Amino acid sequence: MTTPRLSIGETAERSGVATSALRYYESEGLISSERSSGGQRRYARDMLRRIAFIRVAQRVGLSLDDIRSAFRQLPEGRTPNKADWTRLSRSWRPLLDEQIALLQALRDQLDSCIGCGCLSLQRCALYNPSDQAARFGSGPRYLYGDPSADATAPATS
Secondary structure (H helix, E strand, O other): OOOOOOEEHHHHHHOOOOHHHHHHHOOOOOOOOEEEEOOEEEEHHHHHHHHHHHHHEEEEEEEOHHHHHHHHHHHOOOOOHHHHHHHHHHHHHHHHHHHHHHHHHHHHHHHHHHHHHHOOOOOOOOHHHHHHHHHHHOOOOOOOOHHHHHHHOOOOO
16 A cells, blocks of 8 residues: 655645745755656655755755765655664764854854944954955855955965
8 A cells, every 4th residue: 555645835834844845846956756647746755855954954064065965875765764864964064063163253253243342443353344254265255264354465366
């Protein structure tokens, strides 16, 4: 006897994920469905666990590429079990530690700049004349640890 499959609406309700997100996850190869004779998506119940895994991984800051890579590490593409989650979460620890450090730097630097209201661009750690920090890469370079004094030095081509 086959287990009844869930419609996209039922899957969305059970998982707490919008139907548009389910279609997107499917287009990205993170989940799969079968089509009914009428062309409607039908999800196996174990997709709920896979969707929960995606949501938790996204909540801790992992990208869909990170999640896709994790799913590729699973035998035969199956839904992660407790042992898989333990192994995968250990591999993500360095990334999470980096994100925590970035958030702490953001918290510590923004309260002194925005909190005081001085708007003194001459001594603000976030000062970036003529976008000099761009040579270090994209994003908030000072918060990533690039020294602001280096950004004010003349750019070299």
